[in-house]
Amino acid sequence: MMFPLLRPALFSIEAERAHGLTIAMLEAWGRAGTPLAAGPGDSRLRINVAGVAFANPIGLAAGVDKDGRAIDGFFGLGLGAVEIGTLTPLPQAGNPRPRLFRLQGDRAVINRMGFNNGGLEAALPRAAAAKRRGVLGINVGANKDATDRIADYRDGVEKAAQIADYVTINISSPNTPGLRDLQHGAALTELLAAADEARRMPIQRPPLFLKVAPDLEPSAIDEIARAAIDHHIDGLIVSNTTISRPGLTSAHAAEAGGLSGAPLAVLARQRLVDFRKATGTALPLISVGGIGSAEEAYARIRAGASLVQLYTALVYEGPGLPRRIARGLSRLLKQDGYDHVADAVGAG
Template sequence: MAFPLRPVLFAIDAETAHKMTIAALGAWAMTGPAFARSAAPSPRLATRVAGIDFANPLGLAAGVDKDGRAIDGLFALGFGSVEIGTLTPLAQPGNPTPRLFRLREDGAIVNRMGFNNGGLADALPRVIAARRRGVLGINVGANKDATDRIADYVHGVRTAAPHADYLTINVSSPNTPGLRDLQHGAALAALLAACVEVRGTTPLFLKVAPDLDHAAIDEVARAAIDAGIDAIIIGNTTIGRPATLRSRNAAEAGGLSGAPLAALARERLADFRTATGSALPLIAAGGIGDASEAYARIRAGASLVQLYSALAYEGPGMPARLLRDLDALLARDGFAHVADAVGAS
């Protein structure tokens, strides 16, 4: 069910509506008289991944709150984890506007934002001040004009580690030229080794694209295991365009997210489950819009799930609905804990 304010927000260009939503969530968390989840979380949904206790397996993917302006407001929606960013060492404006497009007929979004953010130093005071009623992840990347991108990631990991429950190395955005090259070969091995060296005790996740072929998936899985990465997020947006897309905005350049990404994201989750041999926790993202899809990803091997585009279409009540329905599905199938369902299919 769509939320009541959707017609109002959808009458505004997508990026302006997004900024307004984040500002409203940030203000609500600061001034709301009843800042709390509407219902106590089900013990069935609690889980432990990478040494971290999550109240539930539903996370908000990076990209929604790039600069950590609405952390508490987003947690209040019911998410077990919120991942902010992508944050780069220096502030950067990102790509020219317009750069965010709704594909209404398809329940999808195309973006070519380009890591627009105010930089790590600007965001961290908000992170420190947040009440953080859940697990907070910080997603780090490299500046577009960096001469040494690995050094940018190392700086991000070292700087953010003391303030995050986990860190994500994002090498999967299609909107920074050449960034996805870091998903391969010696460059990936060097990146992971350098970041692991400076992360201290903070768990380190790797976010990869859904557009990898089988050889690259095997390479990423081996590199992540060898480096001691704690989990893999599969994945980011896709540069592909399913033939079923109907919106005129489908032709816009950038990464596609939302419902049309679901089939590809499911395939890649299965591929990484095979490639890792269950040696690493997997986090599923891409096209998750309801409890049945979240449950299917969990049964296929995901320890956690993340969403982004569905929140834009379904509104702030969506996380609570998904969690309620997921709890019912687990109970129906006799699972006492969500972890028991991971890989059950």
């Protein structure tokens, strides 16, 4: 309730610095042992995806808490899942600042962070020590200057799989030159085979998700769907930020980088539908991009998403958003006669 009063002060601070302060506050809040909401949760929202039980289908997208510093704090917002990363084998500074821009009139963000993170070895102990009041995903990528990017993914998957409830391969960021080339052809096949082999190393084999870009041609969608099924990928996260600029009006609209937030919603919805058609029911889909309300989350679920993830909407709507979406989802499911959220997946 206080966020609308605090938002002008936060927005007066440079975007990346404000983001860092937010992570620090949530880290301290989580460390203090702040409890989640009382009660067992809403049984209508529970869902099992790829063998993992989620208390609700609302998750935090990768990129918000790259280094896993505020895992417990984010779970305290009522999220069913928190995905940290993208983590690379070696620490890297990312691209020069400024590299994060608010587009307030468009309720959007452009970023060109460039996989800035402290590396796997620094983040994984934090992930292992977290209280895990929900599902923890770890998103892995390759270092910008890696001579063998597939080896970086193999290393990341093998290490993350020993801790995570699921592991995501991120080959769809637009901010690492050449990374999206791994979404096609022999490179995609080789990557998925290596990642599948790597996640089999620990005793427990967590699900492996693949995060794709929204800026794909129809032929690429079919190719990715076939390769994901052939190489035992357990789910697709659709989608990352876009390099398109659909009807923006804000001052920073021309900045280079990936666009997220409300303007991405139409494209993200369409890509969800495209991948639902390409995969049928063979793979669960996780929808990301422009989700800022229970109505939009419900529309994605009815379009075929088993789970949804939030990112930019948290900037504009505040920390109460996950619980508002959860309450609204439950109301919409009840209104349409669904006892469980899984019953609504693909119903539209």
